[in-house]
Amino acid sequence: MRLPSGSLGDRIRRLLAADNARWPSGVAVSVALVFAITGVIELLKPHVPVLSLAVLYLFAVLPVAVVWGLPYSIGVSVASMLAFNFFFLPPLYTLTLADSRNWFALAVFLVTAVVVSELAAGFRRRGRESALLAEIATSLLERGEVSEELERIAGEAARALQVERAEIALGEPARAAVAAERYPLTAGDRRVGTIVLERPRRGSAAARRRLLPALASLLGVAIDRERLAREALEAEALRRSDAMKTAVLRAVSHDLRTPLMAILTSASALSRRDLELQPGDRDDLLATISGEAARLDRLVGNLLDLSRLQAGAARPEPAPWTIDDLVIQALSEIGASAERVEVSFPDDSPVVRVDAQQIERALVNLIENALGYSPAAEPVLLQVSTHGADVLVRVVDHGPGVSQDELERIFEPFHRGRGVGSVTGAGLGLAIVRGFAEANGGRVWAESRAGQGATFVLALPLERGEP
Numbered sequence: 001m002r003l004p005s006g007s008l009g010d011r012i013r014r015l016l017a018a019d020n021a022r023w024p025s026g027v028a029v030s031v032a033l034v035f036a037i038t039g040v041i042e043l044l045k046p047h048v049p050v051l052s053l054a055v056l057y058l059f060a061v062l063p064v065a066v067v068w069g070l071p072y073s074i075g076v077s078v079a080s081m082l083a084f085n086f087f088f089l090p091p092l093y094t095l096t097l098a099d100s101r102n103w104f105a106l107a108v109f110l111v112t113a114v115v116v117s118e119l120a121a122g123f124r125r126r127g128r129e130s131a132l133l134a135e136i137a138t139s140l141l142e143r144g145e146v147s148e149e150l151e152r153i154a155g156e157a158a159r160a161l162q163v164e165r166a167e168i169a170l171g172e173p174a175r176a177a178v179a180a181e182r183y184p185l186t187a188g189d190r191r192v193g194t195i196v197l198e199r200p201r202r203g204s205a206a207a208r209r210r211l212l213p214a215l216a217s218l219l220g221v222a223i224d225r226e227r228l229a230r231e232a233l234e235a236e237a238l239r240r241s242d243a244m245k246t247a248v249l250r251a252v253s254h255d256l257r258t259p260l261m262a263i264l265t266s267a268s269a270l271s272r273r274d275l276e277l278q279p280g281d282r283d284d285l286l287a288t289i290s291g292e293a294a295r296l297d298r299l300v301g302n303l304l305d306l307s308r309l310q311a312g313a314a315r316p317e318p319a320p321w322t323i324d325d326l327v328i329q330a331l332s333e334i335g336a337s338a339e340r341v342e343v344s345f346p347d348d349s350p351v352v353r354v355d356a357q358q359i360e361r362a363l364v365n366l367i368e369n370a371l372g373y374s375p376a377a378e379p380v381l382l383q384v385s386t387h388g389a390d391v392l393v394r395v396v397d398h399g400p401g402v403s404q405d406e407l408e409r410i411f412e413p414f415h416r417g418r419g420v421g422s423v424t425g426a427g428l429g430l431a432i433v434r435g436f437a438e439a440n441g442g443r444v445w446a447e448s449r450a451g452q453g454a455t456f457v458l459a460l461p462l463e464r465g466e467p
Contacts, residue, residue, distance in 0.1 A: 026068040030076045033060035038083050050088050054109050057084065058116055065117040073117030081110050132160045133214050146170070146222045153215075157195065160211060167196040170223070183208065185216035192220045256299065259292035266292075302428040305361065306413055309435035316355030316440050320463050323384055323391050324349040326356060330363035337371050344383045350391045351463040358436040359460070362444075365429035366395045366456050373399030373454070386462060390442075393458040402448040410446060433458070 037060050041053045057080035065073035085095055136153050150168045158166035168185070170193040181200055185192045195212065266285040269275060277285070308314040324345050331338040352359075370380040378398035385392050402410060409415050413431040430444075433456075437444045441461050448454035 026064070026072045029068075030060070030064050030072055030079070033064065034076060034079050034083055036060070037080070038087060041084070041088065045088065053088075054080075054084050057081075057109070058113060061113045061117055065119075074114055077110055077113035077117060080113065084109070132156050132211070133218065136215065137218050146219065146226055149222075154195070157211070157215065158197070161197060161200065161208065163197045163200050165198040168219075169194050169196075170219075183212055185212060185219060187213070187216045187220035190220060192216045192223065256296065259295045259299075262292045263289050263296075299428075301361075302365075302432055305432045306428055306435070309432065309439070314358070314435065314439055316358055316436075318353045318355055318440065320351050320353050321356050321359075322349040322351055323393065323460070326352075326354075326359050327363060327382065327384065327393070329356070330360045330367060333360065333364050334367055334371075338367070340371060340374075340376075340379050341367060342379045342381050344381070346384060346386065350384070350386050352391055352460045353463040354440040354442075354460060355436075359440060362433040362436040362458060363393065365433050366393075366444075366458060369429050370395045370397035370399075370454075370456070373397050375399075387459075389462050390459040391462050393460075395456045395458075396453060397455075398453045401452050402446055402454045407446045407448065411444070430456075 034057070037057050041050070041056055044053055057077075060080060061073050061076050064076045082095065086093060135156065147170070150170075154166040154168045157168070158164070181197050183195050183197065185195055193216075195215075197208075200208075266288045269277070270282065270285055305314065327343065327345075331341060331343070334341075367380065367382065374380055374397040380398075381394070381396040383392075383394040383396070385394070411430045411434045413428055415431075434444050437458055437460070442459050444456065444458050446454055446456050
């Protein structure tokens, strides 16, 4: 990508400017090293043949080549040859030589120093390129999508290749700037993309041959990894969708068929003219039809509520309500079974700002769940209290309880807890409770010990004010 004028482009330009600003320190260190090695040779020449000490100047050439590069190391090599000639070869303190054979020795030293400098500088370049590739690999593996990392990778590649700007495109770039050259990024027989380099340096072809194939391979691996991750995500989504469809089909096959069969059977008995029914029998059949139709209505309502919650369409319309009113409305919807619920209200009814219809639905599901899991002779307790900034509605049953590993799973759609035989339903009620609670800024959780019943707590934000 073309480097922008923002933070990344400024960072790269600062790095390049820093490279240009290093030459004073490079020159100073080079001069200091030449003088230091000259002093060492001066100390050693009484004990060692002076011609054999010329190799010590390599200790000045090598660090300069590694840190500052080939041009500086060549300068140190020439300066070392001149210093050795000036201070140690007769006639002293001149740049002439009494023995012509010393010219050959100096020439050999200079060639050796230049070769060593080139090797050290090449080592430095390859180390920088290896660090660049390692950083690119880390970025592609740990960070975002490949397309989001191209700008940063292009900036690092521009720095490594010492060009003004670089642009990487997964395919052909739309245009190229003046004095720019395009190079394909090819991994094997596959073209991954294109890199555009503006004003590439002469002699940088070797660096491009080393760096660009490796860069293309990294991009190819990252693109493949991204594609496989996307396919895995889609496969997981399909798996979850299939599991949801299977659960819905099971709910339809059992929880819809059972009340439908009861309604059809009762209606068929009522419609038969050859069947004599007592008034009590007729009332029982009508009650069965009414009860099973209400059961179907609740199941369809739960399915619709769950679908709206999962689609994000169940947006609440909050208004201030007393929690007492919401509980009483929920109990009235339950009907005759509400007689088994023992309610405890505080002296001052707390106010909450919620969607009344959604919270009433959540309360109905909590109470019906507790009634279903409690023995018929045992009451269900409903306690309202305040704690800090929350209003707590506790629904306590006397059922078999919930094991620790199921305290969270029971709030998942279509999950049925283990309970008594009277419990029916598709396993949607608690999932809807949690969905409506969170939609209204609240939360719900379960507290239980196996064999000691269960307590479900609905917490809603307390509203300071009058309803």
